[in-house]
Amino acid sequence: MPTSQPETIFPTPQDARLTRTVTGIDQTGAPTVLPVIEERPLTIFLNGQEIVTAMTIGDYPEYLALGFLRNQGMLRDDDEVTGVDYDEDIDTVVVRTARQTGYEEKVKKKTRTSGCAVGTVFGDMMEGLEGLRLPPAELRTSWLYALARQINTMPSLYLTAGAIHGTVLCERxxxxxxxxxxxxxxxxxxxxxxxxxxxxxxDDKILYTTGRLTSEMVIKTALMGIPVLASRSGFTAWGVEIAQQVGLTLIGRLRGQRFVCLSGAERVIFDADPTAMPTEDPAHRRKAANRD
Structure with missing residues (x-):
């Protein structure tokens, strides 16, 4: 059953498994030491069938496997999951369901997406969107400004090492x-x-991403049933088109006092004066840029 006060999970940049210290030189030839992101393969099985090998930082492998299968339409909302087994020695997750599954034909059809680290979508990218209309929701501009301030200054792997993207599930x-x-x-x-x-x-959630608002991001958000997607980055035309088709509120370029809404503006309640909001801290921007 849905929970009204779910647990919170925030980044753990201090986790030694997620970064590695590397020595090099800078533009002047001086020695420099940097933390860099670890990257490792994770192979996902659904029952007896190998589905995909994804490159990942290695945290929360069970959630990644379940979410990937859910967003690919291979795992249904009403499926009974009888087991999720992660073997760290061989970097493999096996998801088992009571329902017999067989996605051999779907797995043969791949679409390489525009996502960083090259995402993969199996089958028809638009599958599941026909007739989909996201539920009514309320989005206050005061929430957007508050979320941007909290997320952009929260300790994270991005601020520690860069070369990584973040996605945040928010409530108000x-x-x-x-x-x-x-x-x-x-x-x-x-x-x-x-x-x-x-x-x-x-239906009461907001999804925030540090990356571009591409078709893949819009489709995943819509299929998850979340009515609002926001980012500090920009848009792609197809992403906007799909958002308008399914009634997703799409907020981009959310930085400091500014944002742009290209879909679903009817949900937006302007309850905060942008000029009264603090501008984005230049020190934060420089720190983030130096880690990209």
Missing amino acids: DRPLIYMEDVGRHNAVDKIAGWMFTRSART
């Missing part, structure tokens, strides 16, 4: 689940897996 002005990975599609799938395990309510 409160971040709930903050996942990071080398590809934003992986970060979204981890959130989808967390939500699946808890039958979490979706």
Whole structure:
């Protein structure tokens, strides 16, 4: 059953498994030491069938596997999951269901997406969107500004080492689940897996991403049933088109006092004066830029 006060998960940049210290030189030839993101393969099985091998930072493998299968339409909301087994020695997750599955033909048809670290979508990318219309929801601009301030200054792997994307599940002005990975599609799938395990309510949620608002991000958000997607980055035309088709509120370029809404503006309630909001801290921007 849905929970009204779900647990919170935030980044753990201090986790030694997620980064490695590397020595090099800078532009002047001086020695420099940097933390860099670890990257490792994770192979996902559904029952007896190998589905995909994804490159990931290695945290929350069970959530990643469940969310990937859920967002690919291979795992249904009403499926009974009888087991999720992660073997760290061989970097493999096996998801078992009571329902007999067989996706050999679907797995043969792949679409390489525009996501960083090259995401993969099996079958028809638009499958499941026909007739989909996201539920009514309320989005206050005060929530957007509050979320941007909290998320952009929260300790994270991005601020520590860069080369990584983050996705945050939010409720009103409160971040709930903050996942990071080398590809934003992986970060979204981890959130989808967390939500699946808890039958979490979706119609009152906001999804925030540090990456571009592409067709893949819009489709994943829509299929998860979340009515609002926001980012500090920009849009792609197809992403906007799909958002308008399914009634997704799409907020981009959310930085400091500014944002742009290109879909679903009817949900937006302007309850905060932008000029009264603090501008984005230049020190934060420089720190983030130096880690990309």
